[in-house]
Amino acid sequence: MRVGIFTETFTPDINGVVTSVVALKKALENHGHEVYIVTNHSNVIKTVYEVEDRILRLPGVKLGFLYGYNVSSPIQIQATKLIKSWDLDIIHIQQEFGIGTYGRYLASRWEIPLLNTYHTTYEDYTHYVNPLDVEFISSFSKKVIELYSKSFTKRSNIIITPSQKTKDMLVGYKIDKVINVIPTGLDLESFSRQNMNPEIVNSIREKHGISKDDILFTYVGRIAQEKSIDMIIDAFELLNEEDTKARLLIVGGGPDLEMLRKDVENRNLTHIVQFEGQVSSDQVAHYYHTAQAFISASTSETQGLTYIEALASGIPIFARKDEVLDHIVRDRENGFYFDDSKHLAEVITQYISQPERHAAIGEKALETSQVYSLDNYYDNIIKTYREAIEIEEYENSID
Numbered sequence: 001m002r003v004g005i006f007t008e009t010f011t012p013d014i015n016g017v018v019t020s021v022v023a024l025k026k027a028l029e030n031h032g033h034e035v036y037i038v039t040n041h042s043n044v045i046k047t048v049y050e051v052e053d054r055i056l057r058l059p060g061v062k063l064g065f066l067y068g069y070n071v072s073s074p075i076q077i078q079a080t081k082l083i084k085s086w087d088l089d090i091i092h093i094q095q096e097f098g099i100g101t102y103g104r105y106l107a108s109r110w111e112i113p114l115l116n117t118y119h120t121t122y123e124d125y126t127h128y129v130n131p132l133d134v135e136f137i138s139s140f141s142k143k144v145i146e147l148y149s150k151s152f153t154k155r156s157n158i159i160i161t162p163s164q165k166t167k168d169m170l171v172g173y174k175i176d177k178v179i180n181v182i183p184t185g186l187d188l189e190s191f192s193r194q195n196m197n198p199e200i201v202n203s204i205r206e207k208h209g210i211s212k213d214d215i216l217f218t219y220v221g222r223i224a225q226e227k228s229i230d231m232i233i234d235a236f237e238l239l240n241e242e243d244t245k246a247r248l249l250i251v252g253g254g255p256d257l258e259m260l261r262k263d264v265e266n267r268n269l270t271h272i273v274q275f276e277g278q279v280s281s282d283q284v285a286h287y288y289h290t291a292q293a294f295i296s297a298s299t300s301e302t303q304g305l306t307y308i309e310a311l312a313s314g315i316p317i318f319a320r321k322d323e324v325l326d327h328i329v330r331d332r333e334n335g336f337y338f339d340d341s342k343h344l345a346e347v348i349t350q351y352i353s354q355p356e357r358h359a360a361i362g363e364k365a366l367e368t369s370q371v372y373s374l375d376n377y378y379d380n381i382i383k384t385y386r387e388a389i390e391i392e393e394y395e396n397s398i399d
Helices: 017-032 077-084 098-110 124-130 135-155 164-170 198-208 229-240 255-264 280-288 305-312 343-351 355-371 374-398
Strands: 001-007 034-041 047-050 053-058 060-064 068-069 090-091 113-115 157-162 178-181 213-221 247-251 274-277 294-295 317-320 335-340
Touching: 001 017, 001 098, 001 135, 017 034, 017 280, 017 305, 017 374, 034 077, 034 098, 034 305, 053 077, 090 098, 090 374, 098 113, 098 135, 113 135, 113 374, 157 374, 164 178, 164 335, 178 229, 178 374, 198 280, 198 355, 213 280, 213 343, 229 247, 229 255, 229 343, 247 343, 255 274, 280 305, 280 374, 294 305, 305 317, 305 355, 317 343, 343 355, 355 374
Parallel strands: 001 034, 001 090, 034 053, 090 113, 113 157, 157 178, 213 247, 213 294, 247 274, 294 317, 317 335
Antiparallel strands: 047 053, 060 068
């Protein structure tokens, strides 16, 4: 098959959508399919086609207030002739903005099967347009999201969601489409501790003053309000009142990074809570290998790829209870659930006090990750692609 993936964000960006698209591209190419990426870059004029990697980068404008994302026009006259020459069998949209709208237009124009992966629960991000938390604005924003989601997916043959939680949300919007739940697969081998680089791991710990006796917890991801990182910091402030071995390393970039840095400084917690900032995607595994546990207080995930990366690295997860984690975190087997900062401090203290259990929990974490292999992901994706082709052929036959 020749598959066109249309995405607003791709490498070198670092986020969950990019991780998912990279995994999709690799899974398909591993089985002999041709994959073409249509994305954008921070240039308002230039269109660039990277022939060897089959990546077409359309003109885009960088939005500094939105984590540096680019936005592109859905009207792309210059690129259309090139994309037509690819003779695509499938168009697979990853996001619902300019590039996605362009892909939707091409699918309709050329009668190509269209799939839409719905990655983001936009309802969890309305605070960016409602900083004062006004109830009317919140309700209005969520209604707009519902209507836009229904409109955008109207042309899709099949919608893919990474979790049942996201599917339930779309069903609640009364979207009358086939919706398949397909968790994103990962290249698990890249996170395996068998590939750990001791020199890099030691250098990270030395850089942050983490001794061999310290128990390092790490958060990897976007530094933003919806991730509730302040709850984790609150827990470590409570731990600081005790003689604790717990340390926290926060890895990632985002709009709240500097605010949280200052907050940690003001609380005099810099000796146990530190920030690494944003790192390149090929370096992320080193930070899982450096830590003894992964921690997140977010309830805004559609799947939680960082949780799976942590499991594949053989470390337990500390997380807040969320439907999306039902098949990922097994409480007290491969991780621990917590309700609030006080509860988190308690479960961390309990975990540290039971070193004899750490190895078994790590083994269970690794075992849980295996279901998210690229091969399993491919099997589900290719089945859905074939289903979309059948639906498109049927719909064209009755027009």
